[in-house]
Amino acid sequence: MRLLLIHSDNIKYIAQKKTPVAEEEVILEDSLDEALTVFCAVESVDEENIPYIISKTKEEILGTVEKLGVKNVMIYPYAHLSSDLSAPKTAIEVLKGIEEACKQDKSLNVRRAPFGWYKAFTLSCKGHPLSELSKTIVPEEEAEKTEKKN
């Protein structure tokens, strides 16, 4: 799982067109202010332990929203973060799993942009030192690494 977490003044998307792997029954348009935008790329290695990936991603999101004092979360599939993607079916399962896991925290307002759609989006990144964080999560706990960069 490749994650790019962005502390956003606003994140907005409008689904425009299906790809061949488009998820059905989705929210075609949504917007959040003062949010953590969570760009996610589910990777092929994640298929080895889906519950672990969901759980560690949830942990990462909850830890970050607490640090930032944010209550709104937008989970946003972003295939371009990885060159070794999972099957689309797995990606949808993982993304829905992350959404449900985060929603267990009733203090959060959690949304999820649809997988497999071409989407127009607008994103505003706040730009403070903690406003952008990337992370790679893999099934083996030992191999996990945090990447903080400029």
Place this chain on the structure above:
Amino acid sequence: MRLLLIHSDNIKYIAQKKTPVAEEEVILEDSLDEALTVFCAVESVDEENIPYIISKTKEEILGTVEKLGVKNVMIYPYAHLSSDLSAPKTAIEVLKGIEEACKQDKSLNVRRAPFGWYKAFTLSCKGHPLSELSKTIVPEEEAEKTEKKN
């Protein structure tokens, strides 16, 4: 070199704070409408052949702006695209090289966001099927691969 190219209604940034590797003498704030935003992460392997990386990245940018009919280009350093970055000094050399190379095309309006600064930014992605493209360029021509994803 990891590239993420986004056909943007608008890209705007405001540099907020230096990191320890901040480039000097920079444009602290800029904005372009109807632009190709070129997020770049210069990787350690790129140090093996910097002129090749600059040349292939220029080629990729020029090919994409031609396809999209775009005249404005924003080169934007984005470390989060890679987990194996080059030295900062190399990154600055490569980014400046790409800027200069693209500016040789006098029909283009080329800008470059500063390396090594925390920046607030706002980006609008158009969302049509060709509006997002990622690409990895490595010094060995054989290993180059284009990644088009949903």
